[in-house]
Amino acid sequence: xxxxxxxxxxDARHREPWRPGDAWLGGGTYLFSEPQPHIRRLVDLSRxxxxxLSWQPDGSLDIAATCTITELSRFARTLPATAxxxxxxxxxxxxxxxxxxxxxxxxxxxxxxxxxGPMISLAAALDGTVLLQGQDGATRRLPVTEFITGAxxxxxxxxxxxxxxxxxxxxxxxxxxxxxxxxxGLGRSGCLVIGAGDxxxxxxxxxxxxxxxxxxxxxxxxxxxxAELRAAIDxxxxxxxxxxxxxxxxxxxxxxxxLQAEEIRRELTPEEHx
Numbered sequence: 001x002x003x004x005x006x007x008x009x010x011d012a013r014h015r016e017p018w019r020p021g022d023a024w025l026g027g028g029t030y031l032f033s034e035p036q037p038h039i040r041r042l043v044d045l046s047r048x049x050x051x052x053l054s055w056q057p058d059g060s061l062d063i064a065a066t067c068t069i070t071e072l073s074r075f076a077r078t079l080p081a082t083a084x085x086x087x088x089x090x091x092x093x094x095x096x097x098x099x100x101x102x103x104x105x106x107x108x109x110x111x112x113x114x115x116x117g118p119m120i121s122l123a124a125a126l127d128g129t130v131l132l133q134g135q136d137g138a139t140r141r142l143p144v145t146e147f148i149t150g151a152x153x154x155x156x157x158x159x160x161x162x163x164x165x166x167x168x169x170x171x172x173x174x175x176x177x178x179x180x181x182x183x184x185g186l187g188r189s190g191c192l193v194i195g196a197g198d199x200x201x202x203x204x205x206x207x208x209x210x211x212x213x214x215x216x217x218x219x220x221x222x223x224x225x226x227a228e229l230r231a232a233i234d235x236x237x238x239x240x241x242x243x244x245x246x247x248x249x250x251x252x253x254x255x256x257x258x259l260q261a262e263e264i265r266r267e268l269t270p271e272e273h274x
Contacts, residue, residue, distance in 0.1 A: 001032045009042045016043075018135050018159035026066055027103035030112055050164070059169030065107025065162045069094060069119075072106060081172040083126060086194065089178040093118035095186050107162045113148045115243045116189040116210045119165075120148060124215035125194035125207040126171040135159040141166075144215060151213040151243060174198050177267045179260035180210075183248055190248035191256040195264035197223075204268055206261050208233065211253035213241050223269040226262055233261060 009025070010016060021040030025031060031042070045066050052067035053075050063072065069091050076087030094100065109119035110130065123130075123144040130147050133139050134157060144165070148154055156162070174196040181191040191211035197204050206229065207217045218232045242250035 001034060003032065003036055003039060003042075005037050005039060006042055007040050009044055012043050012045045012048055022159070024111075024161060026105040026108040026111075027068060029100050029104040030108060045161075056166070059172075061167045061169075061172060063106050063123075063165045063167070065105060065110075065164055067106045069096075069101040069104050069106070070098075073101070079172075082199075083172050083174050083176050083196070086122060086125065086176040086178060089180075090118040090122035093121070093180055093189055093192060095188075106165060110144070110147070110165065111154060111156065111162055113150075113152045113154045113214075115151055115213055116192070116247070118189070118192065120144065120215055121192050121194060121207065121209040123165050123167070124209060124217055125176070125196055125205070126167045126174070127196075127205070127217070128165050128167050128171075130165055131163040132156065133161045133163045139163070145217050148214050153214075170198065170200065171196060173200070174205075175268060177264040179263060181256045181260065188247045191253050191260060193257055193260040193264060195261075195268045197268040204265070206233075206264060208237070208257050208261065211243060211248070211257040212237055213243050224265065226265065229261055229265050230258055233258060 021038065023031065023039045023042055025042040025044045048066060050064040050066050052064050052071040054062045056062060073088055073091045076084050079087065106119045109117045110123065128144045129141050130144060131139055131141050142155065177195040179193045180189055182188060183190055189210035192209045194207045195204065203219065203221050204223045205217055205219045207215060209215045216236055224232065242254050244250045
């Protein structure tokens with residue numbers, strides 16, 4: 001898609017005042033997929049030189065906003081963590097060509113804030129936080145579940161940049177379970193549910209995405225019963241927060257989310273506690 005309203009492309013390394021019509025450019029797979037009549041200038045992040053993935057002293061994993069899906073997938077294949085398989089499962093949930101994988105970025109997927117964004121699913125399920133940087137250089141950190149507040153709605157301020165996503169070491173040590181449903185064989189996710197069981201304290205987190213307008217993460221100190229899990233989901237997700245579009249009606253999405261959540265509960269709960 002030619003963006004014929006764009007008048008200039010600037011290098012993000014050269015700090016310039018943010019102005020109306022500016023947009024950050026990561027991989028561009030969304031920006032160049034459809035008309036963007038409100039954009040006048042692109043600020044290109046591709047030359048920032050941020051390491052795609054880096055370990056922190058406390059064992060946390062930082063994923064740069066500019067990390068591509070290909071880079072994340074390759075890294076996960078040798079990741080010495082129990083939760084490593086979840087990375088590839090979420091990468092595969094894109095159902096995109098290698099061309100998209102080589103360009104699409106983790107930060108771009110989060111900043112789109114779409115219900116079916118699999119990087120949102122991955123980061124929310126592993127208790128991730130985002131580092132946001134303002135035009136004045138000030139930073140703030142938020143849980144992924146608070147960063148996205150609706151379908152395509154984020155808490156980004158004008159000119160603010162998503163710098164990275166951080167996954168805590170405890171989450172990386174969790175045993176995970178993954179469920180995805182679509183109305184079509186190669187269709188967009190209509191429901192994506194992830195479970196993360198913590199071997200350190202026996203807690204269980206169940207994250208519902210794609211079926212809902214925003215990510216929902218349910219944490220239980222002890223594995224819940226089937227009734228407790230169902231009540232937690234139904235009690236938190238309002239009727240208007242079950243997503244409604246051509247890829248699935250709200251009633252179907254709710255049904256699949258409850259079904260998959262129960263499957264995950266049984267998979268990650270020791271038999272004597274089911």
